Amino acid sequence: MSDSTHEEAHTGPIRTPKQLFWVSFAAFVIPVFIIIGLVYYVTTGNKTAPGATDVERSIAERLQKVGVVEIRDANRxxxxxxxxxxxxxxxxxxxxxxxxxxxxxxxxxxxxxxxxxxxxxxxxxxxxxxxxxxxxxxxxxxxxxxxxxxxxxxAGGKFAEPAAPAASGAAAAAAPETAAPVAAAAPAAAVVAATAPAADPAAGKALYDKACVACHAAGVANAPKFGDKAAWAPHIAEGMDAMLKTAISGKGAMPPRGATTATDDELRAAIQYMVDAAK
Incomplete structure:
Protein backbone atom coordinates (compact mmCIF):
# COMPACT_ATOMS: atom_id res chain seq x y z
CA MET A 1 0.00 0.00 0.00
CA SER A 2 2.71 2.45 0.90
CA ASP A 3 4.80 1.44 -2.14
CA SER A 4 2.01 2.21 -4.65
CA THR A 5 1.28 5.57 -3.01
CA HIS A 6 4.96 6.50 -3.16
CA GLU A 7 5.08 5.54 -6.88
CA GLU A 8 2.03 7.67 -7.77
CA ALA A 9 3.46 10.67 -5.95
CA HIS A 10 6.50 10.68 -8.27
CA THR A 11 4.53 10.14 -11.48
CA GLY A 12 4.45 13.20 -13.90
CA PRO A 13 1.54 14.50 -16.03
CA ILE A 14 2.70 12.43 -19.06
CA ARG A 15 1.50 8.91 -18.39
CA THR A 16 1.21 7.33 -21.87
CA PRO A 17 3.25 7.36 -25.14
CA LYS A 18 0.36 9.15 -26.86
CA GLN A 19 0.53 12.02 -24.40
CA LEU A 20 4.30 12.20 -24.90
CA PHE A 21 3.82 12.44 -28.69
CA TRP A 22 1.35 15.31 -28.49
CA VAL A 23 3.42 17.24 -25.97
CA SER A 24 6.50 16.91 -28.18
CA PHE A 25 4.51 17.93 -31.26
CA ALA A 26 3.10 21.00 -29.52
CA ALA A 27 6.53 21.99 -28.20
CA PHE A 28 7.78 22.12 -31.80
CA VAL A 29 4.77 23.54 -33.68
CA ILE A 30 3.62 26.25 -31.27
CA PRO A 31 6.96 28.18 -31.30
CA VAL A 32 6.94 28.05 -35.12
CA PHE A 33 3.50 29.66 -35.28
CA ILE A 34 4.53 32.24 -32.69
CA ILE A 35 7.56 33.21 -34.80
CA ILE A 36 5.43 33.44 -37.97
CA GLY A 37 2.94 35.65 -36.14
CA LEU A 38 5.67 37.98 -34.89
CA VAL A 39 7.20 38.31 -38.37
CA TYR A 40 3.79 39.11 -39.86
CA TYR A 41 3.09 41.68 -37.15
CA VAL A 42 6.44 43.44 -37.66
CA THR A 43 6.33 43.53 -41.47
CA THR A 44 2.73 44.71 -41.69
CA GLY A 45 3.48 47.51 -39.24
CA ASN A 46 5.76 49.33 -41.71
CA LYS A 47 3.20 51.59 -43.36
CA THR A 48 4.33 54.01 -46.03
CA ALA A 49 3.74 57.60 -45.00
CA PRO A 50 1.74 59.89 -47.36
CA GLY A 51 4.00 61.31 -50.04
CA ALA A 52 6.86 58.90 -49.22
CA THR A 53 6.45 57.09 -52.54
CA ASP A 54 8.21 59.93 -54.34
CA VAL A 55 11.75 58.66 -53.78
CA GLU A 56 13.49 61.47 -55.69
CA ARG A 57 11.61 64.13 -53.77
CA SER A 58 12.40 62.50 -50.40
CA ILE A 59 16.10 62.38 -51.31
CA ALA A 60 16.04 66.05 -52.24
CA GLU A 61 14.35 66.94 -48.95
CA ARG A 62 16.96 65.02 -46.96
CA LEU A 63 19.74 66.85 -48.78
CA GLN A 64 18.08 70.25 -48.37
CA LYS A 65 19.83 72.50 -45.87
CA VAL A 66 18.01 74.33 -43.09
CA GLY A 67 18.40 77.70 -44.79
CA VAL A 68 19.50 78.92 -48.20
CA VAL A 69 20.34 82.48 -49.20
CA GLU A 70 20.17 83.25 -52.90
CA ILE A 71 20.47 86.43 -54.98
CA ARG A 72 17.97 86.58 -57.83
CA ASP A 73 17.20 89.04 -60.59
CA ALA A 74 14.31 91.08 -59.21
CA ASN A 75 13.78 92.83 -62.56
CA ARG A 76 12.95 89.77 -64.64
CA ALA A 155 -12.05 74.16 -61.62
CA GLY A 156 -14.67 76.89 -61.47
CA GLY A 157 -13.00 79.55 -59.31
CA LYS A 158 -13.29 83.26 -60.03
CA PHE A 159 -10.03 84.53 -58.57
CA ALA A 160 -8.24 87.48 -60.16
CA GLU A 161 -4.62 86.92 -61.13
CA PRO A 162 -2.30 88.91 -58.83
CA ALA A 163 -0.88 91.97 -60.55
CA ALA A 164 2.77 92.96 -60.57
CA PRO A 165 3.72 95.57 -57.94
CA ALA A 166 3.84 99.11 -59.32
CA ALA A 167 7.26 100.68 -59.75
CA SER A 168 8.08 103.47 -57.30
CA GLY A 169 7.78 107.06 -58.53
CA ALA A 170 11.39 107.81 -57.66
CA ALA A 171 12.66 104.94 -59.76
CA ALA A 172 10.47 105.96 -62.70
CA ALA A 173 11.64 109.57 -62.50
CA ALA A 174 15.29 108.54 -62.38
CA ALA A 175 14.99 106.29 -65.42
CA PRO A 176 15.27 109.03 -68.11
CA GLU A 177 18.34 110.52 -66.46
CA THR A 178 20.19 107.22 -66.29
CA ALA A 179 19.14 105.92 -69.69
CA ALA A 180 21.84 107.71 -71.67
CA PRO A 181 24.84 106.72 -69.50
CA VAL A 182 23.72 103.10 -69.48
CA ALA A 183 23.33 103.10 -73.26
CA ALA A 184 26.78 104.61 -73.67
CA ALA A 185 28.32 101.99 -71.44
CA ALA A 186 26.54 99.10 -73.12
CA PRO A 187 29.31 98.16 -75.60
CA ALA A 188 31.92 97.88 -72.85
CA ALA A 189 29.57 95.84 -70.66
CA ALA A 190 28.83 93.52 -73.56
CA VAL A 191 32.54 92.87 -74.02
CA VAL A 192 32.95 92.00 -70.35
CA ALA A 193 29.88 89.73 -70.37
CA ALA A 194 31.06 87.94 -73.48
CA THR A 195 34.18 86.77 -71.69
CA ALA A 196 33.14 84.15 -69.14
CA PRO A 197 35.46 83.82 -66.14
CA ALA A 198 37.72 80.81 -66.17
CA ALA A 199 36.59 78.03 -63.83
CA ASP A 200 38.70 77.68 -60.68
CA PRO A 201 39.57 73.96 -60.30
CA ALA A 202 40.16 74.31 -56.56
CA ALA A 203 36.79 76.00 -56.02
CA GLY A 204 35.09 73.41 -58.20
CA LYS A 205 36.56 70.50 -56.22
CA ALA A 206 35.71 72.19 -52.92
CA LEU A 207 32.04 72.62 -53.89
CA TYR A 208 31.89 69.08 -55.27
CA ASP A 209 33.28 67.63 -52.03
CA LYS A 210 30.88 69.76 -49.99
CA ALA A 211 27.59 69.24 -51.81
CA CYS A 212 27.73 67.40 -55.14
CA VAL A 213 29.45 64.24 -53.91
CA ALA A 214 26.29 63.11 -52.07
CA CYS A 215 24.58 62.18 -55.35
CA HIS A 216 27.18 62.31 -58.11
CA ALA A 217 29.72 60.02 -56.40
CA ALA A 218 27.41 57.02 -56.70
CA GLY A 219 24.89 58.23 -59.28
CA VAL A 220 22.02 58.59 -56.80
CA ALA A 221 18.59 59.41 -58.29
CA ASN A 222 19.92 59.28 -61.89
CA ALA A 223 22.60 61.90 -61.24
CA PRO A 224 25.46 61.44 -63.75
CA LYS A 225 28.11 59.51 -61.83
CA PHE A 226 31.49 61.15 -61.28
CA GLY A 227 34.00 59.92 -63.86
CA ASP A 228 31.38 58.02 -65.91
CA LYS A 229 31.95 59.12 -69.51
CA ALA A 230 28.74 57.51 -70.83
CA ALA A 231 26.58 59.15 -68.16
CA TRP A 232 28.09 62.59 -68.77
CA ALA A 233 28.21 62.46 -72.58
CA PRO A 234 24.66 63.78 -73.25
CA HIS A 235 25.07 66.53 -70.66
CA ILE A 236 28.42 67.62 -72.08
CA ALA A 237 26.85 67.71 -75.53
CA GLU A 238 24.31 70.28 -74.27
CA GLY A 239 27.12 72.69 -73.38
CA MET A 240 28.22 74.45 -70.22
CA ASP A 241 25.49 77.10 -70.31
CA ALA A 242 22.74 74.46 -70.35
CA MET A 243 24.36 72.48 -67.53
CA LEU A 244 24.82 75.63 -65.46
CA LYS A 245 21.18 76.60 -65.98
CA THR A 246 20.10 73.15 -64.79
CA ALA A 247 22.30 73.41 -61.70
CA ILE A 248 20.89 76.84 -60.86
CA SER A 249 17.23 75.87 -61.35
CA GLY A 250 17.46 72.29 -60.10
CA LYS A 251 16.26 69.18 -61.86
CA GLY A 252 14.63 65.96 -60.64
CA ALA A 253 15.97 65.14 -57.18
CA MET A 254 18.57 67.92 -57.32
CA PRO A 255 17.33 71.09 -55.58
CA PRO A 256 18.25 74.52 -56.97
CA ARG A 257 22.00 75.15 -56.66
CA GLY A 258 22.35 71.76 -55.02
CA ALA A 259 20.81 73.21 -51.84
CA THR A 260 23.84 75.48 -51.39
CA THR A 261 24.52 79.21 -51.46
CA ALA A 262 27.14 78.78 -54.19
CA THR A 263 27.52 81.53 -56.76
CA ASP A 264 27.15 80.95 -60.49
CA ASP A 265 30.93 80.96 -60.88
CA GLU A 266 31.33 78.35 -58.14
CA LEU A 267 28.66 76.16 -59.72
CA ARG A 268 30.36 76.52 -63.09
CA ALA A 269 33.67 75.48 -61.51
CA ALA A 270 32.09 72.41 -59.88
CA ILE A 271 30.48 71.40 -63.17
CA GLN A 272 33.76 71.84 -65.02
CA TYR A 273 35.51 69.73 -62.36
CA MET A 274 33.05 66.87 -62.92
CA VAL A 275 33.16 67.28 -66.71
CA ASP A 276 36.96 67.11 -66.72
CA ALA A 277 36.80 63.89 -64.72
CA ALA A 278 34.51 62.36 -67.34
CA LYS A 279 36.71 63.15 -70.36
Whole structure:
Protein backbone atom coordinates (compact mmCIF):
# COMPACT_ATOMS: atom_id res chain seq x y z
CA MET A 1 0.00 0.00 0.00
CA SER A 2 2.71 2.45 0.90
CA ASP A 3 4.80 1.44 -2.14
CA SER A 4 2.01 2.21 -4.65
CA THR A 5 1.28 5.57 -3.01
CA HIS A 6 4.96 6.50 -3.16
CA GLU A 7 5.08 5.54 -6.88
CA GLU A 8 2.03 7.67 -7.77
CA ALA A 9 3.46 10.67 -5.95
CA HIS A 10 6.50 10.68 -8.27
CA THR A 11 4.53 10.14 -11.48
CA GLY A 12 4.45 13.20 -13.90
CA PRO A 13 1.54 14.50 -16.03
CA ILE A 14 2.70 12.43 -19.06
CA ARG A 15 1.50 8.91 -18.39
CA THR A 16 1.21 7.33 -21.87
CA PRO A 17 3.25 7.36 -25.14
CA LYS A 18 0.36 9.15 -26.86
CA GLN A 19 0.53 12.02 -24.40
CA LEU A 20 4.30 12.20 -24.90
CA PHE A 21 3.82 12.44 -28.69
CA TRP A 22 1.35 15.31 -28.49
CA VAL A 23 3.42 17.24 -25.97
CA SER A 24 6.50 16.91 -28.18
CA PHE A 25 4.51 17.93 -31.26
CA ALA A 26 3.10 21.00 -29.52
CA ALA A 27 6.53 21.99 -28.20
CA PHE A 28 7.78 22.12 -31.80
CA VAL A 29 4.77 23.54 -33.68
CA ILE A 30 3.62 26.25 -31.27
CA PRO A 31 6.96 28.18 -31.30
CA VAL A 32 6.94 28.05 -35.12
CA PHE A 33 3.50 29.66 -35.28
CA ILE A 34 4.53 32.24 -32.69
CA ILE A 35 7.56 33.21 -34.80
CA ILE A 36 5.43 33.44 -37.97
CA GLY A 37 2.94 35.65 -36.14
CA LEU A 38 5.67 37.98 -34.89
CA VAL A 39 7.20 38.31 -38.37
CA TYR A 40 3.79 39.11 -39.86
CA TYR A 41 3.09 41.68 -37.15
CA VAL A 42 6.44 43.44 -37.66
CA THR A 43 6.33 43.53 -41.47
CA THR A 44 2.73 44.71 -41.69
CA GLY A 45 3.48 47.51 -39.24
CA ASN A 46 5.76 49.33 -41.71
CA LYS A 47 3.20 51.59 -43.36
CA THR A 48 4.33 54.01 -46.03
CA ALA A 49 3.74 57.60 -45.00
CA PRO A 50 1.74 59.89 -47.36
CA GLY A 51 4.00 61.31 -50.04
CA ALA A 52 6.86 58.90 -49.22
CA THR A 53 6.45 57.09 -52.54
CA ASP A 54 8.21 59.93 -54.34
CA VAL A 55 11.75 58.66 -53.78
CA GLU A 56 13.49 61.47 -55.69
CA ARG A 57 11.61 64.13 -53.77
CA SER A 58 12.40 62.50 -50.40
CA ILE A 59 16.10 62.38 -51.31
CA ALA A 60 16.04 66.05 -52.24
CA GLU A 61 14.35 66.94 -48.95
CA ARG A 62 16.96 65.02 -46.96
CA LEU A 63 19.74 66.85 -48.78
CA GLN A 64 18.08 70.25 -48.37
CA LYS A 65 19.83 72.50 -45.87
CA VAL A 66 18.01 74.33 -43.09
CA GLY A 67 18.40 77.70 -44.79
CA VAL A 68 19.50 78.92 -48.20
CA VAL A 69 20.34 82.48 -49.20
CA GLU A 70 20.17 83.25 -52.90
CA ILE A 71 20.47 86.43 -54.98
CA ARG A 72 17.97 86.58 -57.83
CA ASP A 73 17.20 89.04 -60.59
CA ALA A 74 14.31 91.08 -59.21
CA ASN A 75 13.78 92.83 -62.56
CA ARG A 76 12.95 89.77 -64.64
CA UNK A 77 9.43 89.66 -66.12
CA UNK A 78 6.90 87.90 -63.90
CA UNK A 79 5.58 84.60 -65.24
CA UNK A 80 1.88 83.97 -65.77
CA UNK A 81 -0.11 81.39 -63.86
CA UNK A 82 -0.13 78.79 -66.64
CA UNK A 83 3.64 79.08 -67.16
CA UNK A 84 4.34 78.66 -63.43
CA UNK A 85 1.94 75.70 -63.29
CA UNK A 86 3.73 73.94 -66.15
CA UNK A 87 7.17 74.58 -64.63
CA UNK A 88 6.43 73.93 -60.96
CA UNK A 89 3.03 72.38 -60.28
CA UNK A 90 2.24 70.02 -63.13
CA UNK A 91 4.14 67.05 -61.65
CA UNK A 92 1.50 66.59 -58.94
CA UNK A 93 -1.56 68.60 -59.94
CA UNK A 94 -1.80 67.30 -63.51
CA UNK A 95 -2.61 63.78 -62.30
CA UNK A 96 -3.54 64.29 -58.63
CA UNK A 97 -0.43 62.66 -57.13
CA UNK A 98 -0.29 62.32 -53.32
CA UNK A 99 -3.74 63.80 -52.84
CA UNK A 100 -3.04 67.00 -54.80
CA UNK A 101 -6.25 68.49 -56.30
CA UNK A 102 -6.19 67.69 -60.01
CA UNK A 103 -6.23 70.53 -62.51
CA UNK A 104 -9.74 71.11 -63.84
CA UNK A 105 -11.39 68.66 -61.39
CA UNK A 106 -14.28 70.59 -59.82
CA UNK A 107 -14.81 67.86 -57.22
CA UNK A 108 -11.21 68.05 -55.97
CA UNK A 109 -11.26 71.84 -55.79
CA UNK A 110 -14.79 72.48 -54.45
CA UNK A 111 -13.90 72.44 -50.74
CA UNK A 112 -10.70 74.37 -51.36
CA UNK A 113 -12.42 77.11 -53.31
CA UNK A 114 -14.64 77.76 -50.31
CA UNK A 115 -11.54 78.55 -48.23
CA UNK A 116 -10.76 81.52 -50.43
CA UNK A 117 -7.71 82.67 -52.36
CA UNK A 118 -5.72 83.84 -49.32
CA UNK A 119 -5.97 80.44 -47.61
CA UNK A 120 -4.96 78.60 -50.78
CA UNK A 121 -1.99 80.91 -51.32
CA UNK A 122 -0.87 80.45 -47.69
CA UNK A 123 -0.96 76.65 -48.12
CA UNK A 124 1.05 76.91 -51.34
CA UNK A 125 3.71 79.16 -49.83
CA UNK A 126 4.05 77.29 -46.52
CA UNK A 127 3.54 73.78 -47.89
CA UNK A 128 0.88 71.25 -47.01
CA UNK A 129 0.91 67.46 -46.81
CA UNK A 130 3.29 66.07 -49.44
CA UNK A 131 3.70 69.51 -51.06
CA UNK A 132 6.89 71.29 -50.05
CA UNK A 133 6.83 75.06 -49.35
CA UNK A 134 6.91 77.03 -52.59
CA UNK A 135 7.78 80.36 -50.95
CA UNK A 136 11.38 81.36 -51.63
CA UNK A 137 11.70 78.83 -54.46
CA UNK A 138 12.24 79.40 -58.15
CA UNK A 139 9.24 81.73 -58.38
CA UNK A 140 8.16 84.78 -56.40
CA UNK A 141 5.11 84.81 -54.14
CA UNK A 142 3.18 86.72 -56.80
CA UNK A 143 3.97 84.08 -59.42
CA UNK A 144 2.96 81.27 -57.05
CA UNK A 145 -0.27 83.21 -56.43
CA UNK A 146 -0.88 83.38 -60.17
CA UNK A 147 -0.45 79.61 -60.42
CA UNK A 148 -2.91 79.14 -57.54
CA UNK A 149 -5.45 81.36 -59.29
CA UNK A 150 -4.90 79.53 -62.59
CA UNK A 151 -5.52 76.10 -61.04
CA UNK A 152 -8.48 77.27 -58.95
CA UNK A 153 -10.13 79.01 -61.91
CA UNK A 154 -9.72 75.90 -64.07
CA ALA A 155 -12.05 74.16 -61.62
CA GLY A 156 -14.67 76.89 -61.47
CA GLY A 157 -13.00 79.55 -59.31
CA LYS A 158 -13.29 83.26 -60.03
CA PHE A 159 -10.03 84.53 -58.57
CA ALA A 160 -8.24 87.48 -60.16
CA GLU A 161 -4.62 86.92 -61.13
CA PRO A 162 -2.30 88.91 -58.83
CA ALA A 163 -0.88 91.97 -60.55
CA ALA A 164 2.77 92.96 -60.57
CA PRO A 165 3.72 95.57 -57.94
CA ALA A 166 3.84 99.11 -59.32
CA ALA A 167 7.26 100.68 -59.75
CA SER A 168 8.08 103.47 -57.30
CA GLY A 169 7.78 107.06 -58.53
CA ALA A 170 11.39 107.81 -57.66
CA ALA A 171 12.66 104.94 -59.76
CA ALA A 172 10.47 105.96 -62.70
CA ALA A 173 11.64 109.57 -62.50
CA ALA A 174 15.29 108.54 -62.38
CA ALA A 175 14.99 106.29 -65.42
CA PRO A 176 15.27 109.03 -68.11
CA GLU A 177 18.34 110.52 -66.46
CA THR A 178 20.19 107.22 -66.29
CA ALA A 179 19.14 105.92 -69.69
CA ALA A 180 21.84 107.71 -71.67
CA PRO A 181 24.84 106.72 -69.50
CA VAL A 182 23.72 103.10 -69.48
CA ALA A 183 23.33 103.10 -73.26
CA ALA A 184 26.78 104.61 -73.67
CA ALA A 185 28.32 101.99 -71.44
CA ALA A 186 26.54 99.10 -73.12
CA PRO A 187 29.31 98.16 -75.60
CA ALA A 188 31.92 97.88 -72.85
CA ALA A 189 29.57 95.84 -70.66
CA ALA A 190 28.83 93.52 -73.56
CA VAL A 191 32.54 92.87 -74.02
CA VAL A 192 32.95 92.00 -70.35
CA ALA A 193 29.88 89.73 -70.37
CA ALA A 194 31.06 87.94 -73.48
CA THR A 195 34.18 86.77 -71.69
CA ALA A 196 33.14 84.15 -69.14
CA PRO A 197 35.46 83.82 -66.14
CA ALA A 198 37.72 80.81 -66.17
CA ALA A 199 36.59 78.03 -63.83
CA ASP A 200 38.70 77.68 -60.68
CA PRO A 201 39.57 73.96 -60.30
CA ALA A 202 40.16 74.31 -56.56
CA ALA A 203 36.79 76.00 -56.02
CA GLY A 204 35.09 73.41 -58.20
CA LYS A 205 36.56 70.50 -56.22
CA ALA A 206 35.71 72.19 -52.92
CA LEU A 207 32.04 72.62 -53.89
CA TYR A 208 31.89 69.08 -55.27
CA ASP A 209 33.28 67.63 -52.03
CA LYS A 210 30.88 69.76 -49.99
CA ALA A 211 27.59 69.24 -51.81
CA CYS A 212 27.73 67.40 -55.14
CA VAL A 213 29.45 64.24 -53.91
CA ALA A 214 26.29 63.11 -52.07
CA CYS A 215 24.58 62.18 -55.35
CA HIS A 216 27.18 62.31 -58.11
CA ALA A 217 29.72 60.02 -56.40
CA ALA A 218 27.41 57.02 -56.70
CA GLY A 219 24.89 58.23 -59.28
CA VAL A 220 22.02 58.59 -56.80
CA ALA A 221 18.59 59.41 -58.29
CA ASN A 222 19.92 59.28 -61.89
CA ALA A 223 22.60 61.90 -61.24
CA PRO A 224 25.46 61.44 -63.75
CA LYS A 225 28.11 59.51 -61.83
CA PHE A 226 31.49 61.15 -61.28
CA GLY A 227 34.00 59.92 -63.86
CA ASP A 228 31.38 58.02 -65.91
CA LYS A 229 31.95 59.12 -69.51
CA ALA A 230 28.74 57.51 -70.83
CA ALA A 231 26.58 59.15 -68.16
CA TRP A 232 28.09 62.59 -68.77
CA ALA A 233 28.21 62.46 -72.58
CA PRO A 234 24.66 63.78 -73.25
CA HIS A 235 25.07 66.53 -70.66
CA ILE A 236 28.42 67.62 -72.08
CA ALA A 237 26.85 67.71 -75.53
CA GLU A 238 24.31 70.28 -74.27
CA GLY A 239 27.12 72.69 -73.38
CA MET A 240 28.22 74.45 -70.22
CA ASP A 241 25.49 77.10 -70.31
CA ALA A 242 22.74 74.46 -70.35
CA MET A 243 24.36 72.48 -67.53
CA LEU A 244 24.82 75.63 -65.46
CA LYS A 245 21.18 76.60 -65.98
CA THR A 246 20.10 73.15 -64.79
CA ALA A 247 22.30 73.41 -61.70
CA ILE A 248 20.89 76.84 -60.86
CA SER A 249 17.23 75.87 -61.35
CA GLY A 250 17.46 72.29 -60.10
CA LYS A 251 16.26 69.18 -61.86
CA GLY A 252 14.63 65.96 -60.64
CA ALA A 253 15.97 65.14 -57.18
CA MET A 254 18.57 67.92 -57.32
CA PRO A 255 17.33 71.09 -55.58
CA PRO A 256 18.25 74.52 -56.97
CA ARG A 257 22.00 75.15 -56.66
CA GLY A 258 22.35 71.76 -55.02
CA ALA A 259 20.81 73.21 -51.84
CA THR A 260 23.84 75.48 -51.39
CA THR A 261 24.52 79.21 -51.46
CA ALA A 262 27.14 78.78 -54.19
CA THR A 263 27.52 81.53 -56.76
CA ASP A 264 27.15 80.95 -60.49
CA ASP A 265 30.93 80.96 -60.88
CA GLU A 266 31.33 78.35 -58.14
CA LEU A 267 28.66 76.16 -59.72
CA ARG A 268 30.36 76.52 -63.09
CA ALA A 269 33.67 75.48 -61.51
CA ALA A 270 32.09 72.41 -59.88
CA ILE A 271 30.48 71.40 -63.17
CA GLN A 272 33.76 71.84 -65.02
CA TYR A 273 35.51 69.73 -62.36
CA MET A 274 33.05 66.87 -62.92
CA VAL A 275 33.16 67.28 -66.71
CA ASP A 276 36.96 67.11 -66.72
CA ALA A 277 36.80 63.89 -64.72
CA ALA A 278 34.51 62.36 -67.34
CA LYS A 279 36.71 63.15 -70.36
Missing amino acids: PLQGGEAVFKAQCTACHATGVSGAPKLGDAGDWAARLQQGYDALLASALKGKGAMAPQGGGNFSDIEIGRAVAYMANS
